[in-house]
Amino acid sequence: MHDSQIHHVMAVLEQECQQWETPSVTVISEQHRSAFHVLVSCIISLRTKDAVTAAASARLFDRAGSPQEMVRLKTSEIADLIYPAGFYRTKAEQIYEICKKLLAEYNGIVPDSIEELLRFKGVGRKTANLVMTLGHGRQGICVDIHVHRITNRWGYVAAKTPDQTEQLLRGKLPDEYWIKINDLLVCYGQNLCYPVSPACSRCRLTDCCDQVGVQRSR
Missing domain, CATH: 1.10.340.30 (Hypothetical protein; domain 2)
Known part of the structure; x- marks a missing residue:
């Protein structure tokens, strides 16, 4: 995945994730x-x-x-x-x-x-x-297992641990996406870009994704 494609990728993610449930912690933060x-x-x-x-x-x-x-x-x-x-x-x-x-x-x-x-x-x-x-509404990048897996699967970063992924993303991900990337990739990872056998046939990002580590898909 080329760095310049991130804006297109994030726009697609925002569109696609509208059909799925918002992560519970985000809902709680909006409520309280x-x-x-x-x-x-x-x-x-x-x-x-x-x-x-x-x-x-x-x-x-x-x-x-x-x-x-x-x-x-x-x-x-x-x-x-x-x-x-x-x-x-x-x-x-x-x-x-x-x-x-x-x-x-x-x-x-x-x-x-x-x-x-x-x-x-x-x-x-x-x-x-x-x-x-x-x-607190401060800038930050939350890297859970979905963010770690998917950004490495894209080939956008190459890291062995979530902490390493966070540091690499801090160096290259545009600021405007820092907060929202976690919600988007949690939704995408739970509903389409699965850990094993991701649903690549239904994914709109296949042209951008290097499919690093993907041995089989559906």
Whole structure:
């Protein structure tokens, strides 16, 4: 994929993704406009389907919509509220500890720095970037497994890890696409550009895609 094709690619993605559901964390960010809600829903979302994340987050936020309210709950209560999210007991402990740290060190306010966010247990670069972009409205590139896989499949970058992909994208992806690329490629990756046997016959981007690593398609 040539660098100059990225504008065409992103325009096609925006058109195509209108037919699919918006990722749950993005929906939550639009509903609450709160970095705290984005952070907690990101923790819940790891290795969990979007529908489960949305329902679990809604139950939890109905009971506790702030760090102050969250620490009044027992971790077992948090776990019950976010069940059946994957690793719900571990996530309940992480959410509780994050809230304690927010109150003890940040006056209950989610920091707007990648470096500070990475100090919280359970927060990696993907979550930190989502909090920065969706929660604080700051520039950032959230690289989850879909963004990593698809941008490398295109041949737009060549990286072995999501963190490496993020750094390469920061160096070449036009600023206007930094925030939106995650939503678009999550939708595309879940509904068409699958990890194994992507639906290339239905893809409008085949002329731009180098199909790196694709051994079979449908």
